[in-house]
Amino acid sequence: MINLTINGQAHELDVPDDMPLLWALRDVVKLTGTKFGCGIAQCGACTVHLDGTAMRSCVTPVSGAVGREITTIEAMSDDKVGKRVQQAWLELGVAQCGYCQGGQIMTATALLKQNSKPDASEIRDAMNGNLCRCGTYNRIFAAIEQVSDTEEQS
């Protein structure tokens, strides 16, 4: 049995130690906001937070997540920064198909929590591991800048 804390709740899962957290979340816990895109940490669609840091859940075995706070896109509305990121996403109409956007928001939120005023190259560096086949990068960039710009007022 694997004991995980996901979005503040304790879960006991009957899964092998090496099952990637991605598949445990999706197939076992039935939290499907975290997406499968590549399985080899190349696309970022599966991004979750482990103790606040953005991690690729497709290459993180469940055993590596034991004892850590796992946060998924489903809990981002409860996160102060995450909520603002979501709002910026909506205001700027970032998403097209939307499949990768949960992962994008998780990476962007982790960035902004660590660095509330990232410059252009810091944004690109942080986001470059998240692929979007629809090509929404300009709006993702603009949304992150918008959250960053409104930091003082919040």
Next chain:
Amino acid sequence: MSKSHDSLLLANVSRRRFLKGLAVGSALVVAARWDLAFAEEVKYGAEAMPGGWVDNPNVFISIDGNGTVTVINHRAEMGQGIRTSLALVAADELGADWDRVRVEQAEADQDKYGNQNTDGSRSMRHWYEPMRRAAAGARQMLEQAAANQWGVPVEEVETRVQEVVHKGSDRTLGFGELAAAARVLDVPARENLTLKDDSQLRYIGRETGLVNGELKNDNSRPPAIDGEDIVTGKARFGADVQMDDMLYAVIARPPVLGARVKSLDDTKAKNVPGVVKILQTEGTDMPAGFNPLGGVAVVAENTWAAIRGREALSINWDLEAAGDNASYTSEAYRQTLEQRAESSGKTVRESGDVDKALENADQRVTATYYMPHMAQAPMEPPVAVVRIKNGKAEAWAPVQHPRAARDGIAAVLGIDLENVTVHQTLLGGGFGRKSKPDFVIEAARLAKEFEGRPVRVQWTREDDIRHTYFHAVSVDRLDAALDSDGKATGWLHRTLSPSIGSLFAEDPKHKGDFELGMGFNTMPFDIPSIRLENPKAAAHTRIGWFRAVYNLPHAYAIQSFAAEMAEAAGKDHRDYLLELLGEPRQINPEKFEDGWNYGENPDIYPIDIGRMRAVVERATKEADWGKESAKGRGLGLAMHHSFVSYTAIVLDVEVDDSGEVIVHRADIAFDCGQTVNPERIRSQLEGACVMGIGIALHSEVSFKDGDTEQTNFDRYQIPRMVNAPREVHVHLVNSGKDAPMGGVGEPGLPPVAPALCNAVFAATGKRIRRLPIGNQLS
């Protein structure tokens, strides 16, 4: 011949083409429906699509007692925003408040909803008018219900937002109060419908949201239907379908097209915890249509167990069954096509005397261009769930063409169409990949083995890159004659690509009309002598639609070559391009042999040189064409007409000392005629620009001995944020009501790669004749 073949062909070929094609015995037409082929009437647009259009308000619009308006969306949502945009049309005409509108997704039912095949950039241009009429009908039924209740003539009532008002007495009744009475009234006859005047429209055509980096501070901007669900992780894509008792499967497919399982050792795989069953699944020989490749399926209790089980399989493949596909190697194939491009092939268009023009030329320009295979690679790989119970099949899948999925399931199970239900989910990207329902048919085959239990087939990214229906590899060779003033007097273009027709009939080895018509035989330049040829090219893997399809290589070659001609002539590229286009005039694409006009009426949708010139002029003006660029930096221009829309793009590109390409700015002039939701049009053009940059820079699937050399995003590279332009400006041209509506999803893509290559030339002096650029600049 399965029914899906019929719907495919009908979707892509107008009826006149059938009649014409029959006369020459084209291989593609053999697969067509004879009853329609013999129909005399030529139909265009939505009218010519299988299932046609439907404008019955009771099919698309319902209102509950609280006044909540439900709009049925029957097209696939894959990021183009159609669930929002079509509902906006309905809400506007009806008089609904956007906050009271919800959207429900239709099942696959072409007889009820009309055509649902979401490709060809058709959704809005085919459905704008039927949706306006459906909503106008619903509004008039509400008005009649109110008039009946008040006992007044219907002329005395009018609809405002969410309510009907009696003009004489200012009495009002809300939509919710009228809904039950309105529902049972007769649907107004089409000729009795009155559409709203433009001045009464609140949503259609209005600019909202992000416009070239600036947020229109407009509180009444209608939020996207799925926006909130997407940012909170609640949106349900095909991959997210959850059902009790579900089984999860992955399939080991033949590494080479046509290979079969010779022997299988599944001992180790069976011992992987969670693996339930391992079974061989049937493949179909080419031409297979949309039928799957077959292979060995591992069915398990979760996806991870299925993946581990597949890794533990030991399969010996019979490559002999694959014939010469087993020696298919991209480098050799490229050389073969390039060699073949040196000699004449099937002539598809000819005017004047090109040979003489080339012979008498003061200057000749010759170039050969190569575009590789590419995978669509939607972020959501193919995935489908099917459950079979008591002779009925039910599927949940992200499909662009739900009817083809339904047909395919019925055929493979040998059951009637009525016993197959296909539930359309959101698509995590499509780009043409999900117009082929092979993955749904795979799930149906497996579900048959587990009566009553839902079975999900999950494609991994490796499956997707290795086994998609690839964008056709292509070689285009061009030869131009210039006179002493640099003016073009002759144009010889040979294009070679395997055809999508190879899926449906014995490999035709020539492009079909719907492929040539994508910017090849519709080449618009005003040159006295023109010959266009299409020599043979055989298919050695599955070829299929990729966003904008054959427009990609045609635009890349023609727009690169026009720049090379300008250079040879010593003229400015923009001026030369306008000279090649010639005076404003209208061309009927059907006058060419094998002409094709995206299924649209050439009287309404001629190729309009004036509109082409206008987008070139606008994009170059906005980009400050002619300005001085710093060393290592330059502007590149390209234009293209596709899906009855017009696009020109200028890219401002820097190539740094290490050969890295940085796109500083994109100026895109786009004319798709009348617009409905400019905000989503802009987003489509921005996205197409990014995808096109990826096509130019690094997207390639190459084959070695019949298998792909790339299997995931580590080597099959698609654009990342760093590749996106630092600024994108989209300039909508001619967006008023006067110009007919054109496509949006695809036409932004074809000119991007040639514009980038032309900019690279401006920056470095190096011509890119082979895509992707890869490390050619380092």
